Amino acid sequence: MRFVLKIFLSSFSVVVAAWLLQGVDLRDYLSAILVAIVLALLNTLLKPILVILTIPFTIITFGLFLLVINAAMALLAAYFVNGFYIAGFWWAMGFSIIVSLMNLMINLDDRKRR
Template sequence: MKTFLKILLTALAVIVLANILPGISVAGYVAAIIVAVVISLLNMFVRPLLIFFTLPATIVTFGLFIFVINACIILLADKLVDGFAVSGFFAALLFSVLLSVFRSALFSLLKEDTKTIQN
């Protein structure tokens, strides 16, 4: 249930960012949900491989190359989903940074209070 909620919150963030940022467009709500699922799958399977193969560049740039990897994930999602369009690399870079900020803000709402005392 929590995973489904995270997908829906990511789709909401995709819709909001597509309306705010120039160069990003989403065809509709269903396309936004598909984009959220595709980005989640790419982050789960492709991103670790990209990080592993670009580890020297990531170390030399003190981790800033991760932003480039995130932009590549967004561009790959653009190629895989028909109703999602990104105009270029810098639009994908800005979209990925803002998406991660939106997602962390939205996911913080889902966190449960772990400080409850068990009797």
């Protein structure tokens, strides 16, 4: 049940980011749910490998390279989900920042309730 709630809250973050950014196009709410699921899978399976492989870049850039990895995850999600389009890298960067900040606020509120 908790996983389903997190997916729906993440899909809300996706909808808000798509609404705020002109370069991000979202066809419908089902696409937003699929994007949230694909992002969860990519962040679970692929992101840890990329973080380990790019440790030198992350250290040199004081952690800012993690934003590039998040943008890459967003572009991959756009590739896999029909109905979700990101116009380019910088739009993906903005999308990942907005979604990350919104999910951070949601998770902070969730921790306060425990």
